[in-house]
Amino acid sequence: MEAAFRRPAVLEGLVKRPLVLGTILAVAALSYAVSAQAPQGPSPASIAATKIEKVKDGLYVITGSGAGDMASFSGGNTAVFVTDAGVTLVDTKLPGFGPTLLERIKTVTDKPVIRIINTHAHGDHTGGNAFFNPPVEIVVHEGARANMDKARQTRTYKDRLTVGSGRDRIDLYHFGRGHTNGDTFVVFPALRTMHTGDMFAWKGLPYIDPAVGGSVVEQRQSLANAVATVKDVDTIINGHIPTSTWADFVQYAEFVRDFVNYAEASRKAGKSVDQAAAEYRVPERFKGYSTSIMAAVTPAANLKIAYDELSRR
Numbered sequence: 001m002e003a004a005f006r007r008p009a010v011l012e013g014l015v016k017r018p019l020v021l022g023t024i025l026a027v028a029a030l031s032y033a034v035s036a037q038a039p040q041g042p043s044p045a046s047i048a049a050t051k052i053e054k055v056k057d058g059l060y061v062i063t064g065s066g067a068g069d070m071a072s073f074s075g076g077n078t079a080v081f082v083t084d085a086g087v088t089l090v091d092t093k094l095p096g097f098g099p100t101l102l103e104r105i106k107t108v109t110d111k112p113v114i115r116i117i118n119t120h121a122h123g124d125h126t127g128g129n130a131f132f133n134p135p136v137e138i139v140v141h142e143g144a145r146a147n148m149d150k151a152r153q154t155r156t157y158k159d160r161l162t163v164g165s166g167r168d169r170i171d172l173y174h175f176g177r178g179h180t181n182g183d184t185f186v187v188f189p190a191l192r193t194m195h196t197g198d199m200f201a202w203k204g205l206p207y208i209d210p211a212v213g214g215s216v217v218e219q220r221q222s223l224a225n226a227v228a229t230v231k232d233v234d235t236i237i238n239g240h241i242p243t244s245t246w247a248d249f250v251q252y253a254e255f256v257r258d259f260v261n262y263a264e265a266s267r268k269a270g271k272s273v274d275q276a277a278a279e280y281r282v283p284e285r286f287k288g289y290s291t292s293i294m295a296a297v298t299p300a301a302n303l304k305i306a307y308d309e310l311s312r313r
Contacts, residue, residue: 041096042074042094042096042097042100043071043072045065045071045072046064046065046071046072046073046074046094047074047100048072049063049064049065049069049072049074050062050063050064050074050093050097050100050104051063051104052080052104052105052107052108053243054108055079055191055193055235055237055243056191056192056193056235057191058081058082058083058167058191059079059080059081059082059188059191059193060079060080060082060108061077061078061079061080061237061243062077062078062079062080062093062101062104062105063077063242064076064077064093064240066202066240066241067201067202067240067293067294073094073124074093074094074097074100074124075091075092075093075094075097075123075124075125075127075128076091076093076119076122076124076125076197076198076201076239076240077091077195077237077238077239077240078090078091078092078093078101078128079091079186079195079237080104080105080108081170081188082108082109082111083111083164083167083168084168085114085164085168086111086112086113086114086115087105087109087111087112087113087114087115088113088114088115088116088117088163088164088170089101089113089115089116089117089132090116090117090118090119090186090195090197090237091117091118091119091125091126091195091197092116092118092125092126092127092128092129092131092132093124093125093127093128094123094124094127094128095123095127095128095130096127096128097127097128097131098128098129098130098131098132099131101128101131102131113132113136114135114136114137115136115137115138115139115163116129116132116136116137116138116139117138117139117140117170117172117184117186118138118139118140118144118148118184119183119184119185119186119195119196119197119198119199119239120140120141120144120179120180120182120183120184120197120198120212121140121144121145121146121147121148121180121182121212122180122198122209122212125197125198125239126148129152134152134153137155138152138153138154138155139154139155139156139157139161139163139172140154140155140156140182140184141156141157141158141172141174141182141183141184142156142157142158142182143174143180143181143182143183143213144180144182144183144184145182146182147180147182147212157172157174158174159173159174160172160173160174166190167190168190169188169189169190170186170187170188171186171187171189172184172185172186172187173185173187173226173229173230175222175223175225175226175229176218176219176221176222176225177213177214177215177218177219177222178199178206178208178214178215178218178219178222178223179197179198179199179201179206179207179208179209179214179219180198180209180212180213180214181212181213181214181215182212182213183197183198183199183222184197185197185199185226185230187230187233189232191235192232192233192234192235193233193234193235193236193237194230194233194235194236194237194246194249195236195237196236196237196238196239196249197239198239198240199219199222199223199226199239200223200236200238200239200244200248200249200252201238201239201240201241202238202239202240202241202290202293203241203244203248203252203255203288203289203290204289204290204291204292204293204297205259205289205290205291205293205297205298205299205301205302206219206256206297206302207293207294207296207297208302208305210305210308214305215305215309216259216260216263216302216305216306216309217260217263217264217306217309217310218309219256219260220256220257220260220261223252223253223256223257224253224257226249226253227249227250227253233246234246236248236249251286254286255286255289258283258286259280259302260306262276262280263276263302263303263306263307263310264306264310266279266303267306267307267310273300273303273304273307274300276299276303277298277299277300277303280299280303
């Protein structure tokens with residue numbers, strides 16, 4: 001079972017050296033069905049699936065196929081925030097998608113890109129950074145910075161950082177480990193909107209990457225911290241699904257809490273990972289949530305990580 005959680009060597013290159021294009025994987029940081037023979041650069045299907053959609057005045061999202069269609073996969077959702085000074089991007093998809101992002105941006109504004117905020121270090125969220133040369137600023141949590149290319153000067157923060165002011169203000173929060181050890185929640189206060197990155201990637205079991213400090217168990221508290229701290233948000237830009245609501249985010253935090261509680265109770269009862277996974281059912285109040293997003297996102301996969309964490313406590 002360990003093989004299901006092992007990061008392929010070529011994926012390491014996307015996480016730790018996102019400025020090196022190399023082989024473009026169909027799944028990038030979503031580490032399954034990795035193929036060293038994948039075609040170079042974005043495919044026509046993945047470019048065609050990349051649309052820019054208005055979220056609110058001055059705020060857009062550049063979408064893609066989502067994790068359900070790997071043939072057209074381009075990476076995580078990219079937020080485009082148009083301010084008086086220029087454009088701030090949140091996440092830049094897979095390597096090679098920089099030109100596509102710029103083309104989409106130009107359909108809504110002629111202002112230059114001045115800043116990139118990465119929600120975490122995975123290559124399907126940072127791959128396009130290389131296209132945007134200095135003086136474009138890159139801002140990440142210090143935990144994410146440790147897993148990114150060291151050649152590019154990058155601004156980091158520890159717990160909270162505010163950039164801009166007034167309507168152009170952006171608040172960055174790190175609430176603890178979860179998807180990785182360097183996840184950032186990006187809040188646009190004037191627009192009551194938050195980009196969660198892969199801390200809320202989809203409505204289903206979370207994708208946890210222990211190789212870069214991710215934690216099943218600690219994500220429960222990290223999400224609870226976000227719910228308790230962030231105020232006056234009604235719209236969520238997720239990691240890999242269409243825009244959702246604050247109520248969806250609160251429900252997702254409850255779903256993760258419920259799953260971690262299940263993991264703790266199963267281990268305490270002496271159940272094996274396989275037994276606990278076979279018995280797990282999504283509670284009725286979370287109807288529509290998935291337990292099989294991909295090979296690395298299953299009850300067994302998440303329970304294995306949780307059991308390993310709990311055994312070290």
